[in-house]
Amino acid sequence: DQQVKQNSPSLSVQEGRISILNCDYTNSMFDYFLWYKKYPAEGPTFLISISSIKDKNEDGRFTVFLNKSAKHLSLHIVPSQPGDSAVYFCAASETSYDKVIFGPGTSLSVIP
């Protein structure tokens, strides 16, 4: 049973436009959510996180929105740049001291 779901395996966006990556989860005990970015043949790198006490966290071009009632979060990238092309993993944990559960990833292609 997949606790963290990313239903779009891939997404293509024009450079300069907004990229919206979605993530749904099933475990209501999840309290901390993270997004990682991964280039081919490299390990994931941390991008941005949000705890359940917030509904939005912003860091430069990246904003994560959390809707706890819907068990849904999204990552917005604006404006999108070709260098943003990568696989984005949504992840969650019950507390910051628990293991992190990863979603299957969404491959983002930003077209120049």
Next chain:
Amino acid sequence: GAVVSQHPSRVICKSGTSVKIECRSLDFQATTMFWYRQFPKQSLMLMATSNEGSKATYEQGVEKDKFLINHASLTLSTLTVTSAHPEDSSFYICSATSSSSYNEQFFGPGTRLTVL
């Protein structure tokens, strides 16, 4: 940011042999290291959590006698795939943290294992 390396980056071996993968934290002391496995187009699956100087904690369904983990120092953890079979072929990624918070993980670049 903190750097984690893995060696080798790619390994091909014959069925029945054992393969050791090293994970090193280069500029920090890793109190906890994690080993993940990723199948094509699938998520990172946590295999085990290891703390320096103690036995690794394996996730359900992961055979501890097949995937031997040693975390002998604060900068090195090793994963040994024993008696490898073609179904063990996968991308193995380690991560490390110096914090008690498991959310502050730094990932290695991964090791592509192919078992013939």
